Amino acid sequence: MVHALEKLHALLKPAGELIDIHPTTEPASIGVRLRAREFGAGWINEIDDYVEYQWADEALDRAVASGWFALEKRATFEFVWHAASLAELRAYLAEEWRDAVIDDLTAMRIEDALKSPERDKELIVREKIGVARYRRSDSRSV
């Protein structure tokens, strides 16, 4: 990761911008919405416990400490997925988020909630995403 940032430093113009978007280390929540009410069912875990996002943050911190980039702005936002059923969500995750894990207890809560006769219902996954802007700096420590 540090090597990637070093390469990006070289590819950018002086004072060029680096925008980073990646999920935070906070597991994504899964809720079941029945009409206007939403119930928390659990979380999506990752096989590696989101450790790669922690490594990404550490690499960026090191790049800033080394003087390759200066942090200008940081924010978070919520990325939301909507699914009609657990099977649909699992099929999507198998394709798009391969190390995601829904544990048995969470799955049971979801299935129980979806047994409701309410017709206006869905699963809602909320993931907290970090976004940051860095500026190429040329005050690298030797």
Add this chain to the structure above:
Amino acid sequence: MRPVKADPEDTETTALHRLADFTGKRVLEIGCGDGRLTWRYADRAAFVVAIDPDADDIDLARKECPPALRGRVEFHVTRLEDFVPPPAPFDLALLSWSL
């Protein structure tokens, strides 16, 4: 079966444009996948090089590239480590869920 809807509220695009102005810039996007995020800013950029190591995703991105963006957006199957850049440097690099 209805497909899973990812970010129908478009919060990602809002957050991205709050942070960066892509207007007239030469952009390098790393980890572009099938171009999901590329389409959300490329119309403002002068030129975009978008890379991803997944050949299937890049194939899809090339097929779905809107006609108005052809000639301004290039997709390459490569990892950043192996990427051979064009001679001119970039104004902005975007790490798209990829670091």
